[in-house]
Amino acid sequence: MRIARRDERPKRPDAIKPGAVLAHVGGCLPIMNRSQNAIVQFDNVGLRYGTGKEVLGDLSFTLYPGSFYFLTGASGAGKTSLLRLLYLAQRPSRGMIRMFGTDVITLPRARLPSFRRRLGVVFQDFRLVGHLSAFDNVALPLRVAGVADEDLQKPVSEMLDWVGLTDRADARPATLSGGEQQRVAIARAVIGRPDMLIADEPTGNVDPEMAVKLLRLFEALNRLGTTVVVATHDLHLLKKVPESLIMRLDKGRLTDPTGALRYPPRRDVGAV
Ligand SMILES: Nc1ncnc2c1ncn2[C@@H]1O[C@H](COP(=O)(O)OP(=O)(O)OP(=O)(O)O)[C@@H](O)[C@H]1O
Numbered sequence: 361m362r363i364a365r366r367d368e369r370p371k372r373p374d375a376i377k378p379g380a381v382l383a384h385v386g387g388c389l390p391i392m393n394r395s396q397n398a399i400v401q402f403d404n405v406g407l408r409y410g411t412g413k414e415v416l417g418d419l420s421f422t423l424y425p426g427s428f429y430f431l432t433g434a435s436g437a438g439k440t441s442l443l444r445l446l447y448l449a450q451r452p453s454r455g456m457i458r459m460f461g462t463d464v465i466t467l468p469r470a471r472l473p474s475f476r477r478r479l480g481v482v483f484q485d486f487r488l489v490g491h492l493s494a495f496d497n498v499a500l501p502l503r504v505a506g507v508a509d510e511d512l513q514k515p516v517s518e519m520l521d522w523v524g525l526t527d528r529a530d531a532r533p534a535t536l537s538g539g540e541q542q543r544v545a546i547a548r549a550v551i552g553r554p555d556m557l558i559a560d561e562p563t564g565n566v567d568p569e570m571a572v573k574l575l576r577l578f579e580a581l582n583r584l585g586t587t588v589v590v591a592t593h594d595l596h597l598l599k600k601v602p603e604s605l606i607m608r609l610d611k612g613r614l615t616d617p618t619g620a621l622r623y624p625p626r627r628d629v630g631a632v
């Protein structure tokens with residue numbers, strides 16, 4: 361059997377195209393593409409920092425492909441800590457975590473980058489690369505994936521346009537406002553169409569109108585198959601995505617107001 365050379369193979373649509381994405385928003389595609397296979401499984405997970413008390417405890421839940429989750433809870437409840445476990449920046453103090461079917465606790469460090477490449481992360485503090493322009497920050501995941509420079513221009517420009525930053529493409533992060541930096545961070549996280557998008561308070565620095573627009577981007581990505589996890593304490597946002605499932609953290613423990621943690625996941629109308 362002859363294996364096709366890389367350049368003979370059909371091109372994977374690596375970059376999310378906002379134009380195409382828009383067509384899906386409110387369109388006629390199935391709302392969610394849930395298969396029965398878990399994308400993430402936590403079993404009795406706990407986390408303490410150093411010798412302090414546990415900030416997360418008894419976390420047992422499953423995330424399903426193609427679902428849209430909100431993670432809510434008061435400041436200090438543990439949302440960022442839980443997301444850090446999800447994007448593999450932190451190992452738990454106890455319990456088991458499986459991701460994409462693999463035990464990530466015992467996974468050799470050398471194999472972690474290949475898992476992280478399947479994730480898009482919007483950090484609460486953005487973490488843009490300071491010496492790169494907005495354009496180059498957004499282009500980063502595509503460059504890492506080996507996309508050639510001539511193929512970058514269109515998707516990155518479209519993405520910057522979508523988040524309203526065409527005029528700021530050449531600006532370094534230090535010269536951008538908080539909301540502008542947040543939008544660059546979001547564009548960078550979604551452009552590679554990750555298997556899972558993990559966003560920590562992604563609309564905390566933008567006005568309500570832009571917040572809704574960014575949520576539409578997440579929904580569009582979700583409709584293309586990405587599992588989305590958004591941490592927020594803005595309860596207004598939850599109502600903007602009717603299909604979303606809600607996980608609530610209360611002092612490091614999960615409660616289950618909309619059936620997010622049930623199998624199969626189900627949102628009870630009016631439960632929020
Ligand atoms: N690196 C750390 N070292 C020690 N304690 C930490 C660390 N990071 C977080 N904590 C503690 O863990 C708890 C949960 O913090 P976390 O940042 O996960 O909360 P959060 O829900 O994201 O809050 P916010 O809504 O303010 O972002 C808090 O009590 C916090 O002080």
Ligand SMILES: [Mg+2]
Pocket residue numbers: 439440441484560
């Ligand atoms: Mg936080």
